[in-house]
Amino acid sequence: MRNLLIATVFSLLTIGFFTGYSNYGIPQIEPSPPPTEEKLDLGAMTMDQFVALGERVYNGKGTCTLCHTAVGGRAPMLDKAAPVAAKRIADAGYKGKAKDAAEYLRESMLEPSAYVVAGFGKAGTNDTVSPMPNVSGGGIGMSEAEIAAVIAYLQDSSGVEVTVEIPQDVPEEAAEESAEQREPVASPEDAISEFGCGACHKVGDEEGEVGPDLTKIGATRDKAYLRRSILDPNADIGEGFEPDSMPPDYGTQMYASELEMLVDYLAGLK
Numbered sequence: 001m002r003n004l005l006i007a008t009v010f011s012l013l014t015i016g017f018f019t020g021y022s023n024y025g026i027p028q029i030e031p032s033p034p035p036t037e038e039k040l041d042l043g044a045m046t047m048d049q050f051v052a053l054g055e056r057v058y059n060g061k062g063t064c065t066l067c068h069t070a071v072g073g074r075a076p077m078l079d080k081a082a083p084v085a086a087k088r089i090a091d092a093g094y095k096g097k098a099k100d101a102a103e104y105l106r107e108s109m110l111e112p113s114a115y116v117v118a119g120f121g122k123a124g125t126n127d128t129v130s131p132m133p134n135v136s137g138g139g140i141g142m143s144e145a146e147i148a149a150v151i152a153y154l155q156d157s158s159g160v161e162v163t164v165e166i167p168q169d170v171p172e173e174a175a176e177e178s179a180e181q182r183e184p185v186a187s188p189e190d191a192i193s194e195f196g197c198g199a200c201h202k203v204g205d206e207e208g209e210v211g212p213d214l215t216k217i218g219a220t221r222d223k224a225y226l227r228r229s230i231l232d233p234n235a236d237i238g239e240g241f242e243p244d245s246m247p248p249d250y251g252t253q254m255y256a257s258e259l260e261m262l263v264d265y266l267a268g269l270k
């Protein structure tokens with residue numbers, strides 16, 4: 001009887017282990033469902049919760065802290081972002097469309113080159129082109145609501161009144177539909193621009209400086225390594241780079257065919 005019990009417990013544990021292993025241990029190479037937006041019950045949110053959402057996006061999905069940190073000096077600090085924004089639009093050199101600080105913050109995220117903070121432009125562009133990616137683009141993919149939440153967070157954390165409203169009419173269905181209908185991109189160059197790799201990497205015509213230069217990556221890295229670098233960026237961290245620097249969710253954004261096309265392309269760069 002006792003032996004039977006032990007055998008039963010043992011087989012249950014074994015089954016449990018393999019179920020767990022196949023669910024979590026094997027990397028998901030089939031990035032099947034295209035991007036879905038985090039479901040947000042905005043209607044039920046208080047402003048404090050909205051600001052907290054903005055803080056989470058700022059520190060996580062938004063990848064903002066990758067560049068906007070005290071170390072490295074890659075981008076201006078944003079702890080006084082809202083008062084600074086008011087000064088920017090008063091600047092004679094300001095050519096953007098924002099009328100108030102909140103609009104400036106929004107424009108900074110969606111059209112970073114509308115105003116480039118002196119000394120922070122892309123190398124060789126004389127501060128006319130910003131190295132910051134459009135945060136609604138493929139690599140980061142922030143939604144309208146997430147952008148508004150980050151503005152609320154930046155206002156709150158720089159000690160001014162929050163002026164953005166919590167969006168109530170988020171066309172969730174529309175967003176999901178368009179995501180489902182996205183056609184796979186046709187070439188590796190298109191994939192690089194769709195997923196914003198060039199914001200951080202030097203590859204093709206792109207000149208990103210945040211991540212490793214990929215122009216000869218195929219000479220030192222094989223396909224398995226490259227695939228893992230894209231699906232699970234923290235698995236190997238190149239020398240001189242920090243973990244959590246590359247968006248962690250490309251596996252859910254890309255179609256399998258896009259991933260393989262990119263891996264083949266990168267492996268051929270020698």
Ligand code: HEC
Pocket residue numbers: 058062063064065066067068074075076078081084085088104105108109112113115116117120121130131132133135150199200210
């Ligand atoms: C790849 C690096 C990078 C990432 C990622 C990034 N930024 Fe930036 N950002 C910059 C640089 C460089 C500048 C300065 C050049 C310019 O004005 O565009 C800047 C400028 C800004 C400005 C204008 C600051 C000022 O003083 O006028 C704001 C606001 C801003 N970023 C917000 C964000 C937010 C919010 C995120 C995340 C959702 C983000 N950035 C992600 C690099 C980055």
Ligand code: HEC
Pocket residue numbers: 063066139191192195196197198199200201210211212217221226229230233234236237238241242243244245246247250262266
């Ligand atoms: C927000 C910045 C950012 C974006 C966007 C980004 N990367 Fe990265 N990537 C990094 C950083 C930083 C590293 C080095 C740290 C690490 O390995 O995670 C890296 C590492 C890599 C490596 C490993 C290089 C090596 O020698 O170990 C590959 C390959 C790579 N990225 C490919 C891509 C591709 C392809 C895309 C677009 C689909 C992309 N990255 C988008 C920042 C980024």
